[in-house]
Amino acid sequence: MAVFDMKNQACVVGVGTSNKFGQVLNQSPLQLEIEAFKMALDDAGLKRDDIDGINTAFGAPSGVDYEEMGVQTGTNFRWCNQNVNHGRWASTSISTSALVVCAGLANYVLVINTTTNARGYGRHFPRERGFSEGMRDIGSGHGLVAHHGLDTPGAATSMVATKYMNKYGATAEELATTAITFRKHANLNPMAIMHDRPMNLEDYMNSRPISPPFRLFDYCLVNEGATCLIVTTAERAKDLKKKPVYISGAQGMPTGRNNYTMFARPGLGLTFEEEFDYKVPPQLAYQMAGVTPKDIDALYMYDSFSPNLWMVLERYGFCPPGEGHTWVQGGRIQLGGELPVNTNGGLMSEGHFSGYNMLVEMVRQLRNECGPRQVKDAEVIQWATPWGDSIIMTKG
Amino acid sequence: MTTHEAPAKYDKPLPVIHPDNKPYWDSIKAHQVKMQKCSDCGTVRFPVSPVCYKCFSWNHTWVPLSGKGKVGSWIVVAQATGNPVWSKDVPYNVALVDLEEGPRVTSNILQVNNDDIYTGMPVEAIYDDVTPEVSLLKFKPAAGATRR
Numbered sequence: 001m002a003v004f005d006m007k008n009q010a011c012v013v014g015v016g017t018s019n020k021f022g023q024v025l026n027q028s029p030l031q032l033e034i035e036a037f038k039m040a041l042d043d044a045g046l047k048r049d050d051i052d053g054i055n056t057a058f059g060a061p062s063g064v065d066y067e068e069m070g071v072q073t074g075t076n077f078r079w080c081n082q083n084v085n086h087g088r089w090a091s092t093s094i095s096t097s098a099l100v101v102c103a104g105l106a107n108y109v110l111v112i113n114t115t116t117n118a119r120g121y122g123r124h125f126p127r128e129r130g131f132s133e134g135m136r137d138i139g140s141g142h143g144l145v146a147h148h149g150l151d152t153p154g155a156a157t158s159m160v161a162t163k164y165m166n167k168y169g170a171t172a173e174e175l176a177t178t179a180i181t182f183r184k185h186a187n188l189n190p191m192a193i194m195h196d197r198p199m200n201l202e203d204y205m206n207s208r209p210i211s212p213p214f215r216l217f218d219y220c221l222v223n224e225g226a227t228c229l230i231v232t233t234a235e236r237a238k239d240l241k242k243k244p245v246y247i248s249g250a251q252g253m254p255t256g257r258n259n260y261t262m263f264a265r266p267g268l269g270l271t272f273e274e275e276f277d278y279k280v281p282p283q284l285a286y287q288m289a290g291v292t293p294k295d296i297d298a299l300y301m302y303d304s305f306s307p308n309l310w311m312v313l314e315r316y317g318f319c320p321p322g323e324g325h326t327w328v329q330g331g332r333i334q335l336g337g338e339l340p341v342n343t344n345g346g347l348m349s350e351g352h353f354s355g356y357n358m359l360v361e362m363v364r365q366l367r368n369e370c371g372p373r374q375v376k377d378a379e380v381i382q383w384a385t386p387w388g389d390s391i392i393m394t395k396g
Numbered sequence: 397m398t399t400h401e402a403p404a405k406y407d408k409p410l411p412v413i414h415p416d417n418k419p420y421w422d423s424i425k426a427h428q429v430k431m432q433k434c435s436d437c438g439t440v441r442f443p444v445s446p447v448c449y450k451c452f453s454w455n456h457t458w459v460p461l462s463g464k465g466k467v468g469s470w471i472v473v474a475q476a477t478g479n480p481v482w483s484k485d486v487p488y489n490v491a492l493v494d495l496e497e498g499p500r501v502t503s504n505i506l507q508v509n510n511d512d513i514y515t516g517m518p519v520e521a522i523y524d525d526v527t528p529e530v531s532l533l534k535f536k537p538a539a540g541a542t543r544r
Contacts, residue, residue: 135412137443145502146409147532150490151478155471159492163469166515209474257449269468270492272442272500 007288010098011237011244011396013108014044014230015360021193021225021351024120029226030072033064033114036228037073044230045241046108051230052078053106055093056113057085057354063114064226079106085113087302087347088141088253088262090355091383091391095250097231107232113356114226121224141255141262141387143271153262154219157305158211160264164307165213167268170325172213176204177328178306179217179348185335186345188373193221194349218306220347227356229363237396245366248380249289249392262387263304265311267321280317285382285390293318296392297378298365299339300358302385303346309333311386335373343373358383359391366395406526407481413530417444419458425531427523429463431499432456442499461497463521464538468492468500472510493519493535507536517541 016039018025018032025032041048054077058065066080079100083089097109116122134144134151143156150156164170183199186192199217207216237244261270269275286292293316301312310324318339319327333341344350344361351357362381364370375381379395413421423430433440434448435455447454470491476482489510494500505513506522519535526532 135409137412137417137445139443139502143502145490146479147411148490148502148504149408149473149476149482149485149488150502151409151482154477155473155490158471159469159490162471163492166469210477211471211473211475269500271502275468 004102006095006098006102006250007248007290008246008394009102009234010231010247011234012094012229012247012359012363012393013232013237013240013242013244014040014042014046014228015363016040016043016228017191017357017360018114018226021191021223021353021357023193023221023223024117025224026120027224029064029114029116029121030068032224032226033069033112033228034073036114036226037069037110037112040110040228040230043242046230048073048075051075051108051110053080053097053100053109055081055097055100055109055111057083057089057093063116069110069112077106079109085115085354087304087355087385088387088389090359091250091385091389092253094229094231094247094359094391095252098247098250101231101233107236109231111229111231111356111359112227113354115224115353117222117224119222138260139271141260143261152211154214154305155211156261157263157307158214160261160268160270160311161213161305161307163264163268163270164310165325168322168325170310172205173201174325174329175213175218175306176201177333178303178309179204181328181334182303182342182346182348185343185373186349188335189344189350192345192350193223194345214305217348220304220352221349223351223353225351225353225357227353227360229356229359242367244396245363246394246396247391248394249285249287249291249390251284251288251388251390253387253389255387259388263308263311265315265321265386278314278321280315283316283390285392289380289392289394291380291392295380296339296382298343298362298375298381299341300355300362300381300383301341301346302355303342303348304352306348308386309341312384315386315388316384316390335375340375343370343375355383355385362393366393408526409479410527410530411532416446420444421530423458423460424523424533425525425529427531429461429495429521429533430458431461431497433459440497440499442501461495465493465495465519465535467505467513467515467517467519468494469515470505470513489513491519491535501533503532504534505536506534512537
């Protein structure tokens with residue numbers, strides 16, 4: 001049993017992004033990251049010198065490290081943590097920051113990250129020939145095995161999609177719903193890289209096959225930009241500019257022999273995992289927040305590839321295993337539907353900022369700041385990844 | 397002084413061979429599949445590990461497998477978007493093969509038309525001697541592997 005009830009003890013009090021998101025921005029990662037930092041400070045009503053913690057990630061292929069932020073912005077951090085820029089650490093960056101402020105190791109922690117593109121700023125760095133994780137004995141968590149030509153997360157996830165679609169009889173038209181819905185949402189979001197670029201079923205079907213069943217539009221974007229969230233205690237949040245957004249429930253990044261393939265729900269039998277009938281285990285994030293999937297007003301999920309949505313819905317129990325592909329049809333996941341998903345446009349159409357952009361959107365939704373894409377009366381919002389970590393935020 | 401080596405003919409990624417997995421790669425080079433079998437609980441394991449993932453025991457022997465299995469799932473890559481060395485091979489397949497003895501491996505099915513691969517297709521091991529030092533475990537359709 002926990003010695004400390006984490007629910008609602010910490011909050012997000014400020015959010016920001018680089019001034020632009022784009023495929024290639026021709027700006028330094030540090031410039032982008034400072035834009036996000038300043039925007040988040042203004043949003044929170046804080047000053048640089050209030051900030052004393054940083055929880056950042058490095059990579060993809062080159063972001064900004066904690067030392068650059070200390071030296072080049074003149075911020076004095078007394079608590080720093082740095083991991084690798086992967087979506088798998090996004091919610092954990094929030095939950096560890098929450099614990100850090102509650103423990104008094106820092107007062108205000110930045111969760112700050114920059115993504116660059118190998119065709120953009122990343123061109124200055126040696127190009128990694130395929131994911132080096134694919135060279136491990138276990139391959140990569142996406143399922144990559146480099147010496148057999150399975151060397152991109154997309155190809156590996158098309159294996160997940162094939163397995164699922166054959167097992168449950170899912171169709172290409174059903175798969176299209178993810179990308180088309182998120183594109184609709186992006187067209188309500190001026191920051192989205194695919195804003196003003198509508199897509200219909202015909203456009204989707206005509207996009208080129210890459211690793212069937214995946215077409216181009218089953219993939220997320222590759223891009224540049226930065227995000228920042230500021231985490232502090234509920235007590236300190238009372239004196240700040242805006243109503244806080246509470247961190248109400250969390251569960252960490254799991255891994256194990258049968259919970260390995262990033263973009264597959266357990267039980268599908270990918271990579272070396274066993275195939276079995278999946279039953280939703282108790283989810284700590286719901287228990288901590290005191291909610292169930294029925295209480296979730298909007299869902300944000302890691303949509304690097306289109307079937308990830310089915311995996312998330314089934315993993316957490318929004319629908320029974322094998323039914324995600326039909327459950328999402330009929331407008332259910334659109335703004336105004338039963339469970340709006342990725343109202344910012346997601347990684348597919350707003351941009352791939354490792355999910356931190358969805359965390360920013362969650363905060364803005366819970367403050368009723370999203371204008372034409374606002375989820376009406378949003379009070380409980382969940383971030384959920386296909387591999388099992390999650391965070392639940394609630395309105396302050 | 398710089399020495400110039402002739403470029404290797406095989407330009408694709410090769411496995412990283414180290415003390416833990418060397419017996420596996422030695423067996424493939426000898427055109428046999430050997431994997432670790434736990435001496436305590438009998439589990440045949442893959443990927444290679446110093447300990448049994450079921451009972452955590454160090455004790456194991458390297459045992460020969462039949463090389464027979466079934467296709468669990470497969471894909472056909474249409475465009476190589478990772479390492480460009482794969483571009484000349486598209487369309488090529490990658491398959492999950494469930495081996496008779498339990499482990500599942502990721503590999504390629506050779507000597508097959510990609511359109512003829514199906515879930516449950518029986519396959520058997522073949523060995524691709526890609527360099528003088530390294531062979532890869534691949535598969536071909538087994539006798540009787542006609543389409544459903």
